[in-house]
Amino acid sequence: MSSIDLNELKRRMDGAINAFKHDIASLRTGRASANILDPVHVEAYGSRVPLNQVANITVPEPRMLGVNIWDRSMVQAVDRAIRESNLGLNPIVEGQNLRIPLPELNEERRKSLVKVAHEYAEKAKIAARNVRRDGMDALKKAEKDGDMGQDESRSTSEKVQKMTDDTIVEIDRLLQDKEKEIMQV
Template sequence: MSKGIDLNDIKRRMDGALAAFKNDIASLRTGRASANVLDPVMVEAYGSRVPLNQVANITVPEPRMLGVSIWDRQMVGAVDRAIRESNLGLNPIIDGQNLRIPLPELNEERRRSLVKVAHDYAEKSKVAIRHVRRDGMDALKKAEKDGVVGQDESRSLSEKVQKITDDMISDVDRLLADKEKEIMQV
């Protein structure tokens, strides 16, 4: 930790925003079945909203099919409703205490809408990274004002914070470009 600012903490917080972005784009389906597709689904269960994976097991029995085994028979309707209302374009088939979810072929329009969602995720991640940068810069200004660091050291540290920020933003852009190419690939 330098006087007034902890660069490792700033990097750790920015890494957290990047990890959240990676998790978000992993949930975007690209024609192949993945259990991550259902990560954003929240189910109304036992008086609160919980992630789907807390009330059921999610499996991939076939390349274009998801299986959801619900633990509590009374939750089948709530899980079905949550998946249908999640804007993922999925229509579950109820089979007793299980749901089968066929993944439809992605058409051009659906691919473009998934790319827009990926761009939204990227923008949220960039905003989070910039908030961490702002916090770091504010801490630097306060440390400089309080006389903890000098002007030269403050300028040097602010350049390091900006370099970390630029690296993180370029990582987000690179991941977004890769995901966009993957989504648009027919």
């Protein structure tokens, strides 16, 4: 039996796709999404914590985010964290709630978001290729050690390559969808 676990390689390649999906979900498009605030960390109780650990984030309207802060003493810290997050957002404070209107995206901002999406895609493809490399190295070693014959090694190596190609096709498809979504006015 081969000493290379194709399921493990598949799991790791799926991991690259899932990480990419998470990265592009945080890219702001014309529609509001609670994921936009994922990168925001708040100074709370002596440490930096993700925003979603001190507040509920809602999407009451397509171009508006709502942030309901659990502890009244945290309102200023949350407001400051969102303003300083480089997301270009200006919260409106209403008691323990923040309303965050999402500005229209201009052409320049859309293009820079597409560029960031491409960087995320490249990172995901590199991760998938690294998984392939690990698999191919394991195959060569198994063949060299006599744990696997040449035919089995070649056939398994073709499966690993197909898995890699499929992963990269999926990343490209997700990137295209995100690009359309970003450029949609």
